[in-house]
Amino acid sequence: MTDHRAMRTLGWIAVALIAVAAVATLDPARLGPDGATLSTANAAMQFIALRPWLVLGFTVAATLTGLLAAGMLRWRGRAPRLITVVVILGLTAVGHGAVLAGRGLSAGGVPTAATETADEITLLNLNLRGRAADTDDVVDLVREAGVDVLVLPESGGDVLGELADALAAAGERFEAFAGTRGVSDPDGTGILVSESMGAYEEVPSTERSVLRIVPVSGDGPPITAVHPRSPPGIRTALVRPQALQTWRDEVAAVAPLCAQTPGGIVAGDFNATLDHAPMRTIAPCVDASVLAGIGGVSTYPVRMPALLGTTIDHVLIDPADFEVTAGAVVEVPGTDHRGVLIRLVPVR
Template sequence: MIVRILFAVVAVLTVAVLAVLSWPQGFGLEHSIVIAQVVAFRPVLALAAVVLAVLLLAGMLVARRTRGLFGFLTVVLLLFAGGQAAVLATRGWVPDAGHAGASETATDDDIVVLSWNTLGGAADAASIAGLALRLGADVVTLPETPESTATEVAALMTAGGKPVWAHTSSHGDYLSLSTSILVSTALGEYAVNDTFGDTGTLPSIVVSPVNGDGPTLAAVHPVAPTPDDLEGWRTDLDWVNRLCQTPNLIVAGDFNSTLDHLTGIGDCRDAALTAGTAALGSWPTWLPALVGTPIDHVLTTGGWRVVSAEVIQSEDGTGSDHRPITATLARE
């Protein structure tokens, strides 16, 4: 009798935990410790569930008394793995989808956005500028990129025929405590807009057109949701939520959050989700994009249509632990 009760408790707890991990938003737990970190790696969760299911199947062959429990847990784990795959499929994880495979190409009226966390400038200015010029980027957001690197990138882009304005915000002397944004001069003159405030530990920067004609642009970098910084991360996401109430906004950067965490972000829409590439991981580069976590984003509010979006996998050897992402946006 006691054994049956214990088995029932194990079964109920397992179902409850897997239900929360499948859709933490439904329980309001997407910003909770442990869950916030674990749910960021849905592909890994799916693979781990399959491995555990196989081990339980093997255990059923040698453990007669626990065969019923093991069989039940095997079915539950396989359903959980299938659920993770279904969520990722709805977000899109086709490797060659996005910018390179889009049926439409950028026109003169479109805005091409490039975002790349360069790990304190570990990805050098030549690599950043070269990629920006190949993409024809009009807006380049660069978390963890100091002013010196941003200035060099701007000079290289100008020499390559794409002159840009460069702006940087810093929260200290460490290279990783800087966020830069480059804006094509073809979009007009832009200046830093301090009225929006800032994220906490790591800097974000918002720029607005001097003549008032054009989108508000932002490069953002909420802190990572480590146990010590969890409250700061939540506060940073609240700031992003307020920023996303701005009309005609384009915001990009390292959000340290997946779509599971970006709930209630005002009127912002995720470009990769629209383009069907939102399940491809931008971090870390040592994991394949199909397994990594998509924490870098390009978001827009009204007035913009997503032509394409891509996680760029050709720059994994340039030094950063993040992959660059790009999105092409057309005016509606």
């Protein structure tokens, strides 16, 4: 009898541990001290970046455990611990799904240039993957949507110039900014600004992953493009922990830039999701994709279905400065990222 009671106690302890672990996956950014939360720890940071897979994983685990519980009920007539685990796993799956649904699971529709009003700004945030992206398709998208600003991680000066020339040939004139990393650097980040936005100039930055431009006349929003280094894989982080710390430091450096730039727009490939702790420092700014109802759609990698990847490309704005009037997650052949297209109107 004593052994049986001890086994039941151990069983409930195991259930409690499963519950704690499952709940921890819902918001690991809250667990741990600032700058070192569970969401930025090796293994945990890779898993929380793939929240859609956590929905699937917990759903499958709940289903399999439910089948086991059904067998135990038929065999022994009771299975309280297994049933409890089924409920825990099912609720965790629902919780992860609710987070994604709250951010928006629609890819949206590309707004047309004809519907853009004089005071609206249409921005395309697209990782070009060097020369891989199809230039003609980018030009077509810019013309279709009436894009005023392109934030282009992994473009480099040469690619940026070619795209600007292609746009000019199509009657769309843009000013190009390639940053200070060198005009032939394929990993560099560039910005193209339509001449209709007025003249802009670059503000030097000490951060390798930041390119910031401001209007010469003072009109128009400051625009900041960011591209922190990508995090290492689980195995690489074990042998090179500094690589993981570099990722933490670079994301932590760029996440607050929107809040530090009144009236500004910060966009790029952040190599982090809204579930990683550094991205919790963006307040009062928000991800414009969430306001547009497209924030739960993955932007990387394109080879995965849009609802099964990770969302690491963001456009950050302060809702006190801008209202989001349209948004879409778009695919351009050649690049491994989906682009984020956001239309904004300044709040007067």
